[in-house]
Amino acid sequence: MSGIENILQVEGLSIAVGSKHDSPLAAESVTFNVKRGEIFGMVGESGCGKSICALAVSGLLRSPLRTTAGRVMFEDKDILALNSREIRQLRGGRIAMIFQEPMTALNPLMRVGDQIAEMFVLHERLSNSEARRRAVAALEQVQVPSPEQRCADYPHQLSGGMRQRVMIAIAMACKPALLIADEPTTALDVTIQAEIISLVLELCQQSGTAVLLISHDLGLVAETCNRVAVMYAGRIIEEQRGDLIFSSPLHPYTRGLVAALPRPGRRLAGGQKPLADIPGLVPPIGQRAAGCHFVPRCGRADAKCKQDVPQATQLGGDGFVRCFHHG
Amino acid sequence: MADSLPAERPLVAENPVVLHAENLHVHFPIRTGLQKHSLKAVDGVSLDLRAGECLGLVGESGCGKSTLAQAIMGLLQPTAGAIELVGFGQEVRRRDRARAIQMVFQDPFSSLNPRMTIRQILGGPLLLHRLCTRDEVEGRIMTLLARVGVERAAMDRYPHAFSGGQRQRLCIARALVVQPRILICDEPVSALDVSIRAQIINLLLELKDELGVALLMISHDLGVIEHMSDRIAVMYLGRFVETGNWDEVIMRAAHPYTRALLASMPGAAKTQNKRLRFSGEVPSALKPPPGCAFHPRCSEAQDICRSGAGPGFTELNGRHAARCHFANRET
Numbered sequence: 155m156s157g158i159e160n161i162l163q164v165e166g167l168s169i170a171v172g173s174k175h176d177s178p179l180a181a182e183s184v185t186f187n188v189k190r191g192e193i194f195g196m197v198g199e200s201g202c203g204k205s206i207c208a209l210a211v212s213g214l215l216r217s218p219l220r221t222t223a224g225r226v227m228f229e230d231k232d233i234l235a236l237n238s239r240e241i242r243q244l245r246g247g248r249i250a251m252i253f254q255e256p257m258t259a260l261n262p263l264m265r266v267g268d269q270i271a272e273m274f275v276l277h278e279r280l281s282n283s284e285a286r287r288r289a290v291a292a293l294e295q296v297q298v299p300s301p302e303q304r305c306a307d308y309p310h311q312l313s314g315g316m317r318q319r320v321m322i323a324i325a326m327a328c329k330p331a332l333l334i335a336d337e338p339t340t341a342l343d344v345t346i347q348a349e350i351i352s353l354v355l356e357l358c359q360q361s362g363t364a365v366l367l368i369s370h371d372l373g374l375v376a377e378t379c380n381r382v383a384v385m386y387a388g389r390i391i392e393e394q395r396g397d398l399i400f401s402s403p404l405h406p407y408t409r410g411l412v413a414a415l416p417r418p419g420r421r422l423a424g425g426q427k428p429l430a431d432i433p434g435l436v437p438p439i440g441q442r443a444a445g446c447h448f449v450p451r452c453g454r455a456d457a458k459c460k461q462d463v464p465q466a467t468q469l470g471g472d473g474f475v476r477c478f479h480h481g
Numbered sequence: 482m483a484d485s486l487p488a489e490r491p492l493v494a495e496n497p498v499v500l501h502a503e504n505l506h507v508h509f510p511i512r513t514g515l516q517k518h519s520l521k522a523v524d525g526v527s528l529d530l531r532a533g534e535c536l537g538l539v540g541e542s543g544c545g546k547s548t549l550a551q552a553i554m555g556l557l558q559p560t561a562g563a564i565e566l567v568g569f570g571q572e573v574r575r576r577d578r579a580r581a582i583q584m585v586f587q588d589p590f591s592s593l594n595p596r597m598t599i600r601q602i603l604g605g606p607l608l609l610h611r612l613c614t615r616d617e618v619e620g621r622i623m624t625l626l627a628r629v630g631v632e633r634a635a636m637d638r639y640p641h642a643f644s645g646g647q648r649q650r651l652c653i654a655r656a657l658v659v660q661p662r663i664l665i666c667d668e669p670v671s672a673l674d675v676s677i678r679a680q681i682i683n684l685l686l687e688l689k690d691e692l693g694v695a696l697l698m699i700s701h702d703l704g705v706i707e708h709m710s711d712r713i714a715v716m717y718l719g720r721f722v723e724t725g726n727w728d729e730v731i732m733r734a735a736h737p738y739t740r741a742l743l744a745s746m747p748g749a750a751k752t753q754n755k756r757l758r759f760s761g762e763v764p765s766a767l768k769p770p771p772g773c774a775f776h777p778r779c780s781e782a783q784d785i786c787r788s789g790a791g792p793g794f795t796e797l798n799g800r801h802a803a804r805c806h807f808a809n810r811e812t
Contacts, residue, residue: 199674199675199676200674313762315762316762343541343542343701343763344541344701344702344703344742344745344746345541345741345742345745346541346762347745347747348744348745348747370674370675371747372675373704373746373747374747376747377747410676411675411676413679414675414676414678414679415675415679415704416679416682416702416704416705416707416708416709417704418703418704418707418731418743418746420707420708421707421708421727422728422731422732426686426708428683428686428687429679429682429683429708430679431676431677431679431680431683432676432679433680435644435646435677436674436676
């Protein structure tokens with residue numbers, strides 16, 4: 155198994171909303187792969203389909219969402235073909251998740267220590283007492299002060315940052331091969347955010363875990379990820395090395411996003427110029443025209459863009475862009 | 482580079498002061514069992530707000546930014562200290578205050594009445610404050626809608642018919658319809674997507690320059706604050722810890738907390754020193770640490786920081802001050 159370079163391969167994944175044959179697509183032939191131990195970022199505005207892709211990868215799609223095409227290969231298994239028992243064995247063990255809102259993701263009626271210990275009981279078949287001991291160690295690893303006492307706390311007794319640390323302890327308990335982090339720091343302060351992110355990266359590096367980091371924050375993703383996929387209206391429109399997304403964005407949408415971001419140092423360098431905004435709105439699901447979805451907001455669009463869906467243009471090295479007029 | 486000099490709009494510093502707050506305290510009584518505490522949400526804040534300037538207020542959640550805004554709005558009664566609305570004397574009538582100070586909130590989905598049409602939402606204040614006759618209302622609304630970039634047909638629709646960005650434009654229109662002198666924006670773009678966020682930021686800055694309204698911009702996002710503000714105030718546990726012109730605060734941050742905030746911004750990592758990032762969370766405002774409130778998280782704390790009443794403001798130059806014992810030290 156260690157021979158496979160890609161731990162996760164998503165190929166042509168399409169997800170529809172509703173059960174009719176012409177139901178609108180929330181994600182359209184999404185293709186990407188995550189290499190072993192790599193940090194892969196997915197970035198996009200709300201409604202672009204990034205969280206839905208994460209749900210599909212973890213086998214959590216529920217009605218009215220359903221996959222209509224594609225494969226999700228994790229290690230050597232197709233997640234979409236597994237039954238719910240097989241998926242449950244993977245999830246929590248080999249695939250772990252961190253969600254945005256740690257208050258709703260934790261069980262409010264269970265002590266946090268028990269919620270962590272549960273992982274060891276279920277996935278490593280440890281005894282209860284042994285699992286408790288490991289839970290304390292896990293809390294210590296995520297730098298929670300006085301972990302023995304915190305184990306006896308309920309989630310409401312902890313602050314937001316502490317809860318997210320507990321979530322991380324649960325997720326990393328069984329040293330997963332893939333960690334899906336869906337907006338892990340959006341609900342937190344910037345100062346706590348920086349801490350939590352570096353903690354996650356450090357733990358993942360130690361255990362060789364690959365991370366699928368989903369965020370709307372271009373700055374965060376560009377700073378932390380090896381590779382970044384930019385999603386727009388259900389499609390990946392650009393994939394690049396993380397450090398290149400700010401310096402050489404290629405798709406007009408990515409360029410617009412980068413220009414629209416008030417970034418440190420920008421005003422010192424160029425004065426208080428108006429931010430470049432992207433006119434208009436993301437087209438809602440079901441109102442997306444044929445061709446490139448970005449056409450109504452794009453300054454470079456022509457007749458060809460309205461008709462045909464741009465195919466991926468491979469870039470030198472890693473990455474691709476889906477645009478007829480990129481660069 | 483000519484337009485990048487700090488003196489972008491040097492006139493702002495001479496504009497008339499429209500609001501003056503002196504040593505403002507807002508304390509909330511808290512009872513746990515038999516004990517009574519007071520939560521010092523705002524603990525001695527003084528500020529001036531000038532016409533046509535944007536004062537950026539930045540800090541982590543729970544530091545008292547929103548409480549301060551509500552006290553200025555008159556929604557909360559300050560425990561001590563004075564807020565002077567220049568030109569209105571000591572006793573300001575509620576209606577006058579509501580006309581002079583308006584507010585835009587974070588969540589445009591919960592801050593517009595879902596049962597009122599846009600015409601009612603925008604027309605109500607005009608009639609209440611007797612700013613125009615019934616016949617003129619429609620014209621005034623039309624002009625305003627055009628200015629904030631919402632189509633005229635919006636007049637007779639309900640808020641649910643609009644997207645988040647459009648609603649925030651409507652919230653701005655509602656705040657500006659009474660021609661306030663002061664506009665308080667409490668995290669106005671935090672709930673919006675990046676591409677929409679830029680539209681709203683640009684709109685707010687344009688309106689500020691056009692109408693000469695004073696903008697109190699509250700945000701936890703230093704990127705937004707840096708872009709918009711003429712002056713910046715950094716708040717920590719109910720107090721200002723650093724104030725100054727925006728370029729001074731950003732380029733020559735003197736308080737370790739400000740420096741840590743700057744270092745925490747994504748994208749800042751390459752230019753700022755990662756060592757400055759700090760650990761730990763905001764201490765409870767119920768039991769602020771003795772001495773400088775920031776010392777438990779500060780990497781540079783000395784014995785002097787851990788006891789006593791905490792440092793006062795050190796003036797760095799006429800336009801920049803920080804509440805740190807070591808503010809003058811070169812770093």
